[in-house]
Amino acid sequence: MSKFLSPLRWLLIVCLMLSALLVSTQPASATSIDDDGKISSSETIDDDVLLSAQTVIVDGTVNGMVFAFGNEITINGTVNGDLLAIASTVTISPTARVKGNVFAAGQTINIQGAVEGSVLVGGATLNLGYKATVNRNVYFGGYSFEAQNDTVINKDLSAGVYQAVLSGNLKGNANIDAAAIEIKGRIGGNATLKVEGPGDNQSKPFFPSFGAPMPAPLPSGLRISPDAQIVGQLTYTSPVEQAASIQTQPKGGTVFQTPAPQEQSSRQSPNPSITYRVPFLGWLFEFLRKLVTLLLLGALVIWLIPDLLQKAAAFLRSKPMPSLGMGAASLIIGYGGAVIVGILLLALSLLLGLMTLESLSRIVSSVGLSSLGLLLVFFWLLVSFGSKLVVSYLIGDLLIEKIAPKATNRNVWVLLSGVSLYTLIASLPFIGWLIVLLVTLFGLGALWFLGRSYWPKKSLPA
DSSP states (O other): OTTTTOHHHHHHHHHHHHHHHHHHTSOOOOOEEESSOEEOTTOEEOSOEEEESSEEEEOSEESSOEEEESSEEEEOSEESSOEEEEEEEEEEOTTOEESSOEEEEEEEEEEOSEESSOEEEEEEEEEEOTTOEESSOEEEESSEEEEOTTOEESSOEEEEOSEEEEOSEEOSOEEEEESEEEEOSEESSOEEEEEOOTTOOOSOOOOOOTTOOOOOOOOSEEEEOTTOEESSOEEEEOSSOOGGGBOSOOTTOEEEEOOOOHHHHHHTOSSOOHHHHOHHHHHHHHHHHHHHHHHHHHHHHHHHSTTHHHHHHHHHHHOHHHHHHHHHHHHHHHHHHHHHHHHHHHHHHHHHHHTTOHHHHHHHHHHHHHHHHHHHHHHHHIIIIIHHHHHHHHHHHHHHHHHOTTOSSHHHHHHHHHHHHHHHHHTSTTTHHHHHHHHHHHHHHHHHHHHHHTSOOOOOOO
């Protein structure tokens, strides 16, 4: 189970989901917008189309791209372009034909028809049904992948999952990183597998399901049936050799290798870091990294919101001790509140799931946790960078006021001098961490007072 939670596999899942989401934000000529989510079999749309509804059904023909969002999406007709589908369940039925690529994110993705391009999916399960055809590549990150009998993938398969079952015809190469792998079909190229040993997963693997049914977990390990065919070379990486489970002879031979001991090799590295050889160079590199980061972010803030840092610094200058107190309170309430809200959202989602309100449970968990995540990222940016920029701006403003009160491009010189002085002081040994903590609290409190000034003031009755 440890390998299933490896950073590489989770990174693949996240990247695949983000790739699908990013495609939806790119400009396109989706001039046709359909809110009822249905295209009848008699309809032909000669344009890109955006479909958004609880249930989306495409029975007709779309001569363009299809952007579909909902709880359940079913494609029965023809899409003469790419398909982007984000839903709990996405189904490309046996009668469907997608001339372009398929980008999908969701709980369950079922492909039973023909896809002439590639398939890129991030979610819990990806099922290639009976006689499904993918003319190019398949990329999947999630929990379970299965290609049933008589399915065809004309090029390569790349998957990072807990379990993978390949019973169809893969004409290219297979690159699979999984805890459990079963091969019953044909692989026309090489098979490069990374798999756990038998019995490595004693408990059921974790994967967020949000109340939806999940395939039963397979026992860990590699299993290749006597009916399987591997035209190329089989290379599998595993903690133990599993030759007894390989019941067919790959034409290109079999190569077994154990995982590289990364931790041990890192400890015995013959090339120690330059930080240990020349401590000053390591300190200088870290100083320049922080300096450049704050300068770039500060310049961006001054460019987009010219008065923001100036107003926040003014609050800090007039209310230094209240800013310190409010900064400490904001830090505790911000992170502590995020944990409490996250627990409440999960509890509410679980309660709705127990009440058989799965759709509402998924909405609460996905929308709630996504919104909480965005707010938490925004708060982290304020803590990590915003607070430092406010204090640095105040330091630079006081400094320029003394040495060059009539300087042109004052904001530039204030930012440059303040950030440089703060970064230098924060990089001092022994006391640098204390400086950073105090600056964070002062700056965060000033930002709170700035935000408070924009709240609507209630007028008192006469």
